[in-house]
Amino acid sequence: QLQLVESGGGLVQPGGSLRLSCAASGFTSDYYAIGWFRQAPGKEREGVSCISSSDGSTYYADSVKGRFTISRDNAKNTVYLQMNSLKPEDTAVYYCAADPTVCTYYLLIVGMDYWGKGTLVTVSS
Numbered sequence: 001q002l003q004l005v006e007s008g009g010g011l012v013q014p015g016g017s018l019r020l021s022c023a024a025s026g027f028t029s030d031y032y033a034i035g036w037f038r039q040a041p042g043k044e045r046e047g048v049s050c051i052s053s054s055d056g057s058t059y060y061a062d063s064v065k066g067r068f069t070i071s072r073d074n075a076k077n078t079v080y081l082q083m084n085s086l087k088p089e090d091t092a093v094y095y096c097a098a099d100p101t102v103c104t105y106y107l108l109i110v111g112m113d114y115w116g117k118g119t120l121v122t123v124s125s
Contacts, residue, residue: 033051035108051071051073
């Protein structure tokens with residue numbers, strides 16, 4: 001069973017940075033898409049970014065392009081989300097997710113098969 005554990009959330013001031021980590025274990029497929037989703041209070045879940053384990057291809061939501069960067073360390077089975085120039089509207093619970101396929105923009109819309117428990121990011125002064 002694939003397990004995903006997020007870390008790195010916290011409180012940061014507007015304009016600041018945070019790096020989220022997603023440690024994955026229990027892969028049963030040769031390749032996966034691993035992504036980040038977020039859900040703010042009272043709002044629907046939003047796909048933020050994903051990356052393919054096979055070729056490193058990435059997708060980003062328009063709301064985070066140019067500010068967030070997703071990366072992977074295959075040796076550590078860990079995916080990172082570097083978040084810069086954070087805004088109050090980035091406040092949300094951030095979830096790591098995985099799917100035994102390649103990263104596509106469609107996956108950011110419909111979601112993935114496996115989910116972590118989430119980590120809270122609060123952007124506030």
